[in-house]
Amino acid sequence: MRYKERYLVLADGSVYRGYAFGADSETVGEVVFTTANVGYPESLTDPSYKGQILVFTSPLIGNYGVSKEQWESDSIQVNGVVIFDLTKPSHYTSIMSLDEWLRNQDVPGIFRVDTRALTIRLREQGVIMGAIVDDPGRGMSMINEAPSYDSINFVKLVSPQSPITYGGEDPCIGIIDCGVKLGIVRELVSRGVEVIRYPCLMWRRALDECDGVLISNGPGNPMLLTELTSLVDDVVKDRKPTLGICLGHQVVALGMGARLFKMRYGHRAINKPVLDLVRNRVYVTTHNHGYAVDPSTLSGTGLKVWAIQPDDGTVEGLYHEKLPILTTQFHPEARPGPVDTRWIFDKFISVVKGESGWM
Numbered sequence: 626m627r628y629k630e631r632y633l634v635l636a637d638g639s640v641y642r643g644y645a646f647g648a649d650s651e652t653v654g655e656v657v658f659t660t661a662n663v664g665y666p667e668s669l670t671d672p673s674y675k676g677q678i679l680v681f682t683s684p685l686i687g688n689y690g691v692s693k694e695q696w697e698s699d700s701i702q703v704n705g706v707v708i709f710d711l712t713k714p715s716h717y718t719s720i721m722s723l724d725e726w727l728r729n730q731d732v733p734g735i736f737r738v739d740t741r742a743l744t745i746r747l748r749e750q751g752v753i754m755g756a757i758v759d760d761p762g763r764g765m766s767m768i769n770e771a772p773s774y775d776s777i778n779f780v781k782l783v784s785p786q787s788p789i790t791y792g793g794e795d796p797c798i799g800i801i802d803c804g805v806k807l808g809i810v811r812e813l814v815s816r817g818v819e820v821i822r823y824p825c826l827m828w829r830r831a832l833d834e835c836d837g838v839l840i841s842n843g844p845g846n847p848m849l850l851t852e853l854t855s856l857v858d859d860v861v862k863d864r865k866p867t868l869g870i871c872l873g874h875q876v877v878a879l880g881m882g883a884r885l886f887k888m889r890y891g892h893r894a895i896n897k898p899v900l901d902l903v904r905n906r907v908y909v910t911t912h913n914h915g916y917a918v919d920p921s922t923l924s925g926t927g928l929k930v931w932a933i934q935p936d937d938g939t940v941e942g943l944y945h946e947k948l949p950i951l952t953t954q955f956h957p958e959a960r961p962g963p964v965d966t967r968w969i970f971d972k973f974i975s976v977v978k979g980e981s982g983w984m
């Protein structure tokens with residue numbers, strides 16, 4: 626089979642040549658990379674990647690195909706996919722190839738890109754807008770016409786329209802769903818509790834109806850979510866046990882008065898060490914974020930750092946001195962990734978039941 630040529634054009638004018646796979650369409654998005662060497666179905670369906678073109682640094686992607694249990698939402702969420710080598714799948718659970726899946730879901734991919742050169746570019750100069758196109762001449766005008774990634778409220782696009790209930794026993798956990806990964810829902814459901822996902826602007830109902838709330842992960846620039854600061858005010862007022870994951874961690878920090886910043890190229894990986902400063906332990910964790918909390922702005926917020934990323938010192942976890950609030954910048958549900966931090970869900974439920982405190 627002959628593949629047609631396709632191009633990844635970056636906003637700085639650089640052009641990477643490759644071949645087309647997936648949908649026969651073109652796209653624009655923020656170009657980011659993940660170093661995860663497995664878990665491509667989970668990453669591609671993670672709503673936190675909405676609006677981004679995802680580059681896999683691992684050279685072989687697609688070798689075990691796609692199966693439904695791996696999906697973190699009901700569709701592919703990335704705008705486009707960049708890989709080095711595309712292979713035919715071989716796995717007993719696979720129902721289709723990566724190529725077919727992207728085609729079915731109208732998501733374009735490009736393979737045989739020099740992903741090492743591209744990743745060095747993104748690491749050194751930072752993430753950047755880009756386009757996957759068949760005609761490289763069109764790339765720059767598409768990028769110029771598209772709104773920049775940082776200016777779009779993607780949470781609105783991935784938050785559910787109405788509550789979704791999963792059966793279970795007391796206590797009830799309300800997920801304030803800014804684009805929750807199904808892995809987080811599964812972690813809670815598997816512990817036998819009642820779980821309700823609420824549209825993220827319906828937090829008042831979540832706080833009224835549930836015993837504890839989880840503010841979920843989600844896509845885009847958290848600094849645009851100013852309406853969610855009222856959610857944090859209500860969490861403070863109600864004193865309900867709260868867990869914030871990734872975007873949820875950023876929303877809590879923002880609502881408490883801390884500031885956030887955009888990282889040069891973020892953390893997207895399944896093997897990032899996180900140092901637990903309270904327990905003096907290191908966990909290997911899953912990450913997908915491009916923004917982080919500025920630790921110099923935490924004084925006076927009541928928030929304290931309990932975990933950091935030892936390579937660059939980024940804040941990885943916060944807790945409140947007086948209120949039952951804990952947050953993680955990393956993903957305790959993993960999906961994909963190691964399960965070192967699943968205990969956070971056990972702890973959350975015991976805090977909600979009043980059996981222990983967070984720390």
Ligand SMILES: NC(=O)CC[C@H](N)C(=O)O
Binds near residue numbers: 847873915917
């Ligand atoms: N996984 C997430 O929740 C990502 C949060 C936010 N969109 C960021 O990139 O930092």
